[in-house]
Amino acid sequence: MDIRPLSETYAVSPQIALEDLEAIRDAGYRAVIDNRPDAEIPDELHTGAMRAQAEALGLAFFANPVIGGALTMQNVTAQAEAIAAAPGPVLAYCASGNRSSIVWALSQAGTRPAAELIAAAAQHGYQLAHLAPQIEALAAQKSAS
Template sequence: MDIRKIDDRLAAAPQIALEDLKAIAGLGYRSIISNRPDGEEPGQPDAAQVKAAAEAEGLTFRHIPVTGASMGPEAAAAMRAALDEMPGPILGFCRSGTRTTCLWGLANAGERPAGDLIETARAAGYDLSPLRPRLENGPA
């Protein structure tokens, strides 16, 4: 599994398989956030399947599906709430880990300097620089 630590609360990963959840729990993760819309790709487990498998391993689950076009203030607020409310550490996933990392950045916009968010994401292998204006001015 390609799990990349973003900060002390969140790591990002590409699509996980249902059978990965036992190992994810074994790594100490306590919560899972899915940022993939159901049906985005053939063969991808849907949110209900991931939720059931995650809960069977004792993990908390939340589904915040986004696309590039739907990554607005509501999605950022939902991600902020998940980061604040869910037991950590949290593993977020999408197709590549990029949307999870972008939502993390937008959820922290206004609380941390944009350059810090961009550099933190870059250290994990994700490029948030195209989001700089939104990171500086909030997720709108």
């Protein structure tokens, strides 16, 4: 398990295993967001198994499968809603942490400058600079509504 904090309340990780969930809870995370579609992973890591184990440990669990190269606004909205509903710090995971970083940055548009969101991800090797125009456009939409 490789936890990479992007903010005080949100971290990403490459794929986690069932046995990692206890350590995630013990590290202070209170919610887990699964950004990985079941079709990409072995049966034992499917959403249902991960949810059951997380909830048995007292963690909130949210499934928001993001298909590589096919991110939707529904994914962005679902990520924002999961973060807002989480009872404490969130750990989101996918194959490498990249999709969890991208959907986070887009979901947080307007809460912090785009450059800060991009820099937070870059500290852990996630290159999101190409998303700056999208983050800024989403922030403008939020401020207009």
